[in-house]
Amino acid sequence: MGNIGLSAHSFPKVFGQESSPDTRRAVFTQPRSTADRYARPMPAEETTPQLFPNRFADAVGPGGGERSRDVCRCVGHSTRTRPARVTFHGERQDTGAAGWQHLLALVDEAAADGRPVFRPFVEMSAPERRQVVTLPPTIAKLTAVKHLVLYGTNLVRIPPEIGNMTSLERFEPYTSHRLHWYPYELTRCTGITDSTVSTRALYGNFKFRPPFPALRPVTRAGEADLGALDPAVWGTEAVRTCSVCAGPVDHELHQVWISRPVGTDVLPLLVNACSTACLAALPEPHSGYVPTPHTGGPAVVQPASRW
Numbered sequence: 380m381g382n383i384g385l386s387a388h389s390f391p392k393v394f395g396q397e398s399s400p401d402t403r404r405a406v407f408t409q410p411r412s413t414a415d416r417y418a419r420p421m422p423a424e425e426t427t428p429q430l431f432p433n434r435f436a437d438a439v440g441p442g443g444g445e446r447s448r449d450v451c452r453c454v455g456h457s458t459r460t461r462p463a464r465v466t467f468h469g470e471r472q473d474t475g476a477a478g479w480q481h482l483l484a485l486v487d488e489a490a491a492d493g494r495p496v497f498r499p500f501v502e503m504s505a506p507e508r509r510q511v512v513t514l515p516p517t518i519a520k521l522t523a524v525k526h527l528v529l530y531g532t533n534l535v536r537i538p539p540e541i542g543n544m545t546s547l548e549r550f551e552p553y554t555s556h557r558l559h560w561y562p563y564e565l566t567r568c569t570g571i572t573d574s575t576v577s578t579r580a581l582y583g584n585f586k587f588r589p590p591f592p593a594l595r596p597v598t599r600a601g602e603a604d605l606g607a608l609d610p611a612v613w614g615t616e617a618v619r620t621c622s623v624c625a626g627p628v629d630h631e632l633h634q635v636w637i638s639r640p641v642g643t644d645v646l647p648l649l650v651n652a653c654s655t656a657c658l659a660a661l662p663e664p665h666s667g668y669v670p671t672p673h674t675g676g677p678a679v680v681q682p683a684s685r686w
Protein backbone atom coordinates (compact mmCIF):
# COMPACT_ATOMS: atom_id res chain seq x y z
CA MET A 380 0.00 0.00 0.00
CA GLY A 381 2.99 2.29 0.33
CA ASN A 382 2.45 5.66 1.92
CA ILE A 383 -0.72 5.71 3.88
CA GLY A 384 -0.36 9.18 5.17
CA LEU A 385 0.91 8.40 8.62
CA SER A 386 3.45 10.50 10.37
CA ALA A 387 5.75 9.41 13.13
CA HIS A 388 4.27 12.00 15.43
CA SER A 389 0.65 11.37 14.79
CA PHE A 390 0.08 8.25 16.80
CA PRO A 391 -1.61 8.18 20.12
CA LYS A 392 0.94 7.27 22.74
CA VAL A 393 -1.48 5.43 24.88
CA PHE A 394 1.00 3.74 27.10
CA GLY A 395 3.83 6.18 26.78
CA GLN A 396 5.42 3.98 24.18
CA GLU A 397 6.18 4.73 20.59
CA SER A 398 5.04 2.01 18.28
CA SER A 399 7.74 0.38 16.21
CA PRO A 400 8.13 1.29 12.55
CA ASP A 401 6.96 -2.17 11.64
CA THR A 402 3.66 -1.87 13.42
CA ARG A 403 3.27 1.60 11.99
CA ARG A 404 3.29 0.32 8.46
CA ALA A 405 -0.29 -0.38 7.65
CA VAL A 406 -0.80 -3.26 5.28
CA PHE A 407 -4.24 -4.28 4.25
CA THR A 408 -4.32 -7.88 5.18
CA GLN A 409 -7.98 -7.41 5.81
CA PRO A 410 -9.77 -10.69 6.23
CA ARG A 411 -12.40 -11.03 3.60
CA SER A 412 -15.31 -9.04 4.92
CA THR A 413 -18.37 -11.19 4.80
CA ALA A 414 -20.55 -8.14 4.53
CA ASP A 415 -18.86 -7.50 1.23
CA ARG A 416 -19.76 -10.95 0.10
CA TYR A 417 -23.33 -9.84 -0.26
CA ALA A 418 -22.66 -6.38 -1.53
CA ARG A 419 -22.82 -5.28 -5.07
CA PRO A 420 -19.84 -3.17 -6.10
CA MET A 421 -20.30 0.26 -4.60
CA PRO A 422 -20.08 2.72 -7.49
CA ALA A 423 -19.75 5.70 -5.20
CA GLU A 424 -18.61 6.03 -1.65
CA GLU A 425 -21.86 7.80 -0.88
CA THR A 426 -23.75 4.61 -1.41
CA THR A 427 -25.53 3.48 1.70
CA PRO A 428 -25.85 -0.29 1.79
CA GLN A 429 -29.46 -1.27 1.26
CA LEU A 430 -28.97 -4.94 0.74
CA PHE A 431 -31.35 -7.69 1.59
CA PRO A 432 -29.72 -10.91 0.52
CA ASN A 433 -31.77 -14.07 0.36
CA ARG A 434 -29.56 -15.67 2.92
CA PHE A 435 -31.27 -13.54 5.52
CA ALA A 436 -34.75 -13.65 4.10
CA ASP A 437 -35.94 -15.74 7.03
CA ALA A 438 -33.86 -13.93 9.61
CA VAL A 439 -36.23 -11.07 10.19
CA GLY A 440 -39.36 -11.38 12.20
CA PRO A 441 -42.86 -10.30 11.22
CA GLY A 442 -43.11 -6.72 10.11
CA GLY A 443 -46.76 -5.75 10.18
CA GLY A 444 -46.00 -2.30 8.86
CA GLU A 445 -44.66 -1.02 12.17
CA ARG A 446 -41.13 0.19 12.66
CA SER A 447 -38.77 -2.39 14.04
CA ARG A 448 -35.76 -0.12 14.45
CA ASP A 449 -34.45 3.41 14.47
CA VAL A 450 -32.07 5.00 12.05
CA CYS A 451 -28.80 6.54 13.16
CA ARG A 452 -26.21 8.47 11.25
CA CYS A 453 -23.46 8.39 13.87
CA VAL A 454 -20.58 7.44 11.61
CA GLY A 455 -21.73 8.84 8.26
CA HIS A 456 -21.31 6.64 5.25
CA SER A 457 -18.25 7.99 3.42
CA THR A 458 -15.09 10.02 3.91
CA ARG A 459 -17.13 13.06 2.98
CA THR A 460 -19.97 12.45 5.40
CA ARG A 461 -18.07 11.01 8.34
CA PRO A 462 -18.18 13.29 11.40
CA ALA A 463 -15.09 14.71 13.11
CA ARG A 464 -16.14 13.13 16.38
CA VAL A 465 -18.63 10.56 17.53
CA THR A 466 -20.21 9.59 20.81
CA PHE A 467 -21.67 6.35 22.03
CA HIS A 468 -25.36 5.68 21.81
CA GLY A 469 -26.81 6.75 25.14
CA GLU A 470 -29.98 4.67 24.99
CA ARG A 471 -30.70 2.61 28.07
CA GLN A 472 -32.61 -0.63 27.92
CA ASP A 473 -36.19 -0.33 29.16
CA THR A 474 -36.30 -3.56 31.14
CA GLY A 475 -40.04 -3.22 31.58
CA ALA A 476 -40.67 -3.27 27.84
CA ALA A 477 -42.56 -6.21 26.38
CA GLY A 478 -39.79 -6.78 23.85
CA TRP A 479 -37.17 -7.13 26.57
CA GLN A 480 -39.31 -9.53 28.56
CA HIS A 481 -39.94 -11.58 25.44
CA LEU A 482 -36.22 -11.69 24.68
CA LEU A 483 -35.43 -12.85 28.23
CA ALA A 484 -37.91 -15.69 27.79
CA LEU A 485 -36.45 -16.64 24.41
CA VAL A 486 -32.94 -16.76 25.87
CA ASP A 487 -34.12 -18.99 28.72
CA GLU A 488 -35.92 -21.25 26.26
CA ALA A 489 -32.82 -21.56 24.07
CA ALA A 490 -30.60 -22.21 27.08
CA ALA A 491 -32.96 -24.95 28.24
CA ASP A 492 -33.25 -26.81 24.95
CA GLY A 493 -29.63 -26.41 23.92
CA ARG A 494 -30.43 -25.34 20.37
CA PRO A 495 -27.43 -24.68 18.12
CA VAL A 496 -29.00 -21.78 16.18
CA PHE A 497 -30.39 -18.77 18.02
CA ARG A 498 -32.42 -16.19 16.07
CA PRO A 499 -34.46 -14.51 18.77
CA PHE A 500 -35.59 -11.49 16.79
CA VAL A 501 -37.37 -13.65 14.24
CA GLU A 502 -39.89 -14.52 16.93
CA MET A 503 -40.54 -10.96 18.01
CA SER A 504 -42.96 -8.38 16.62
CA ALA A 505 -41.64 -5.19 15.02
CA PRO A 506 -42.48 -3.01 18.05
CA GLU A 507 -40.83 -5.56 20.33
CA ARG A 508 -37.68 -5.63 18.24
CA ARG A 509 -37.49 -1.86 18.33
CA GLN A 510 -37.59 -1.92 22.14
CA VAL A 511 -34.40 -3.97 22.44
CA VAL A 512 -31.14 -2.01 22.40
CA THR A 513 -28.85 -4.61 23.98
CA LEU A 514 -28.81 -8.31 24.77
CA PRO A 515 -29.37 -9.58 28.30
CA PRO A 516 -26.46 -10.90 30.37
CA THR A 517 -28.27 -14.25 30.41
CA ILE A 518 -26.86 -14.93 26.95
CA ALA A 519 -23.93 -16.30 28.97
CA LYS A 520 -26.07 -19.43 29.37
CA LEU A 521 -26.19 -20.05 25.62
CA THR A 522 -23.13 -22.25 25.62
CA ALA A 523 -24.54 -24.63 22.99
CA VAL A 524 -25.33 -21.94 20.43
CA LYS A 525 -23.08 -22.18 17.38
CA HIS A 526 -24.89 -19.72 15.16
CA LEU A 527 -26.15 -16.38 16.43
CA VAL A 528 -28.34 -14.37 14.06
CA LEU A 529 -28.89 -10.72 14.93
CA TYR A 530 -30.06 -9.55 11.55
CA GLY A 531 -31.52 -6.06 11.26
CA THR A 532 -31.91 -5.40 14.96
CA ASN A 533 -32.16 -2.11 16.83
CA LEU A 534 -29.22 -3.05 19.08
CA VAL A 535 -26.74 -0.33 20.00
CA ARG A 536 -24.45 -2.55 22.09
CA ILE A 537 -23.74 -6.16 22.92
CA PRO A 538 -22.80 -7.06 26.49
CA PRO A 539 -19.52 -8.72 27.45
CA GLU A 540 -21.37 -11.91 28.43
CA ILE A 541 -21.27 -12.86 24.76
CA GLY A 542 -17.75 -14.03 25.59
CA ASN A 543 -19.33 -16.97 27.42
CA MET A 544 -20.96 -18.24 24.22
CA THR A 545 -17.92 -20.37 23.62
CA SER A 546 -19.50 -22.69 21.03
CA LEU A 547 -20.11 -19.82 18.61
CA GLU A 548 -18.96 -20.50 15.08
CA ARG A 549 -21.11 -18.08 13.09
CA PHE A 550 -21.80 -14.54 14.25
CA GLU A 551 -24.24 -12.54 12.16
CA PRO A 552 -25.21 -9.05 13.28
CA TYR A 553 -25.56 -8.06 9.64
CA THR A 554 -27.54 -4.86 8.93
CA SER A 555 -27.78 -4.02 12.61
CA HIS A 556 -26.61 -0.60 11.57
CA ARG A 557 -26.51 0.90 15.05
CA LEU A 558 -23.88 -1.59 16.24
CA HIS A 559 -20.71 0.46 15.77
CA TRP A 560 -18.47 -1.57 18.10
CA TYR A 561 -18.24 -4.89 19.96
CA PRO A 562 -16.99 -5.93 23.37
CA TYR A 563 -13.43 -7.26 23.52
CA GLU A 564 -14.84 -10.34 25.27
CA LEU A 565 -16.10 -11.47 21.87
CA THR A 566 -12.52 -12.56 21.16
CA ARG A 567 -13.01 -15.32 23.77
CA CYS A 568 -15.26 -17.04 21.25
CA THR A 569 -12.28 -18.46 19.46
CA GLY A 570 -14.36 -20.88 17.38
CA ILE A 571 -15.96 -18.12 15.32
CA THR A 572 -14.89 -18.77 11.76
CA ASP A 573 -17.66 -16.95 9.94
CA SER A 574 -19.01 -13.49 10.64
CA THR A 575 -21.31 -11.19 8.75
CA VAL A 576 -21.00 -7.62 9.89
CA SER A 577 -22.05 -4.39 8.18
CA THR A 578 -18.56 -2.97 7.84
CA ARG A 579 -19.65 0.59 7.14
CA ALA A 580 -21.40 0.86 10.48
CA LEU A 581 -18.15 0.27 12.39
CA TYR A 582 -16.03 2.88 14.10
CA GLY A 583 -12.70 3.06 12.30
CA ASN A 584 -13.86 0.85 9.45
CA PHE A 585 -11.30 0.51 6.68
CA LYS A 586 -13.64 1.86 4.03
CA PHE A 587 -13.92 5.42 5.26
CA ARG A 588 -12.37 5.49 8.74
CA PRO A 589 -14.99 7.19 10.87
CA PRO A 590 -13.65 8.17 14.30
CA PHE A 591 -14.02 6.31 17.58
CA PRO A 592 -15.74 7.79 20.64
CA ALA A 593 -13.29 9.37 23.06
CA LEU A 594 -12.70 7.23 26.13
CA ARG A 595 -11.71 8.27 29.62
CA PRO A 596 -8.32 6.59 29.99
CA VAL A 597 -8.81 5.98 33.70
CA THR A 598 -11.92 6.11 35.85
CA ARG A 599 -11.29 5.55 39.53
CA ALA A 600 -13.93 3.93 41.66
CA GLY A 601 -14.47 7.17 43.58
CA GLU A 602 -15.15 9.10 40.38
CA ALA A 603 -18.04 7.03 39.10
CA ASP A 604 -20.22 4.13 40.18
CA LEU A 605 -18.89 1.41 37.90
CA GLY A 606 -22.17 -0.45 38.38
CA ALA A 607 -24.27 2.50 37.17
CA LEU A 608 -22.50 4.26 34.31
CA ASP A 609 -23.82 6.58 31.64
CA PRO A 610 -23.70 4.56 28.40
CA ALA A 611 -23.27 7.79 26.41
CA VAL A 612 -19.91 8.25 28.13
CA TRP A 613 -18.64 4.74 28.87
CA GLY A 614 -20.48 2.78 26.18
CA THR A 615 -22.14 0.61 28.80
CA GLU A 616 -24.30 0.91 31.88
CA ALA A 617 -21.96 -1.13 34.08
CA VAL A 618 -18.48 -2.64 34.14
CA ARG A 619 -17.97 -5.48 36.58
CA THR A 620 -15.28 -7.69 35.13
CA CYS A 621 -12.07 -7.08 33.23
CA SER A 622 -12.21 -7.75 29.51
CA VAL A 623 -8.67 -9.15 29.67
CA CYS A 624 -8.24 -11.13 32.91
CA ALA A 625 -11.93 -11.58 33.78
CA GLY A 626 -11.16 -10.43 37.32
CA PRO A 627 -13.25 -7.81 39.10
CA VAL A 628 -13.11 -4.16 38.06
CA ASP A 629 -13.71 -2.50 41.38
CA HIS A 630 -10.73 -0.23 41.87
CA GLU A 631 -10.21 1.52 38.58
CA LEU A 632 -11.37 1.17 35.01
CA HIS A 633 -9.08 1.55 32.00
CA GLN A 634 -10.83 1.75 28.64
CA VAL A 635 -9.20 1.44 25.23
CA TRP A 636 -10.12 0.59 21.67
CA ILE A 637 -8.41 -2.14 19.73
CA SER A 638 -9.23 -3.48 16.27
CA ARG A 639 -8.93 -7.25 16.02
CA PRO A 640 -10.17 -10.01 13.74
CA VAL A 641 -13.31 -11.88 14.72
CA GLY A 642 -14.35 -14.49 12.20
CA THR A 643 -13.96 -12.92 8.79
CA ASP A 644 -14.16 -9.30 9.93
CA VAL A 645 -11.93 -6.87 11.80
CA LEU A 646 -13.98 -5.29 14.56
CA PRO A 647 -13.49 -2.25 16.78
CA LEU A 648 -13.44 -3.76 20.25
CA LEU A 649 -13.96 -1.93 23.51
CA VAL A 650 -11.66 -3.10 26.28
CA ASN A 651 -12.69 -2.53 29.89
CA ALA A 652 -9.53 -3.36 31.81
CA CYS A 653 -8.84 -3.52 35.53
CA SER A 654 -5.24 -2.32 35.35
CA THR A 655 -2.40 -1.06 33.22
CA ALA A 656 -0.97 -4.58 33.41
CA CYS A 657 -4.04 -5.92 31.64
CA LEU A 658 -3.78 -3.19 29.00
CA ALA A 659 -0.15 -4.16 28.46
CA ALA A 660 -1.23 -7.77 27.97
CA LEU A 661 -3.41 -6.93 24.96
CA PRO A 662 -2.31 -8.35 21.62
CA GLU A 663 -1.25 -6.16 18.72
CA PRO A 664 -4.05 -4.52 16.79
CA HIS A 665 -4.71 -5.93 13.34
CA SER A 666 -2.44 -4.48 10.67
CA GLY A 667 -4.04 -1.71 8.65
CA TYR A 668 -5.66 -0.21 11.76
CA VAL A 669 -4.46 2.16 14.49
CA PRO A 670 -1.32 0.26 15.53
CA THR A 671 -1.69 0.59 19.28
CA PRO A 672 -4.64 0.35 21.61
CA HIS A 673 -6.01 3.89 21.86
CA THR A 674 -8.57 6.02 23.63
CA GLY A 675 -10.37 7.33 20.55
CA GLY A 676 -11.49 10.88 19.95
CA PRO A 677 -10.82 13.15 16.98
CA ALA A 678 -7.03 13.29 17.51
CA VAL A 679 -6.45 9.63 16.75
CA VAL A 680 -4.84 9.30 13.35
CA GLN A 681 -6.02 6.31 11.40
CA PRO A 682 -4.54 4.75 8.30
CA ALA A 683 -5.98 6.13 5.07
CA SER A 684 -9.34 4.94 3.84
CA ARG A 685 -9.40 2.33 1.18
CA TRP A 686 -11.74 4.46 -0.89
Ligand SMILES: [Zn+2]
Binds near residue numbers: 452468
Ligand atom coordinates in the same frame (compact mmCIF):
# COMPACT_ATOMS: atom_id res chain seq x y z
ZN1 LIG B 1 -25.33 5.10 15.72
Ligand SMILES: [Zn+2]
Binds near residue numbers: 621623624652
Ligand atom coordinates in the same frame (compact mmCIF):
# COMPACT_ATOMS: atom_id res chain seq x y z
ZN1 LIG C 1 -7.64 -7.38 34.33
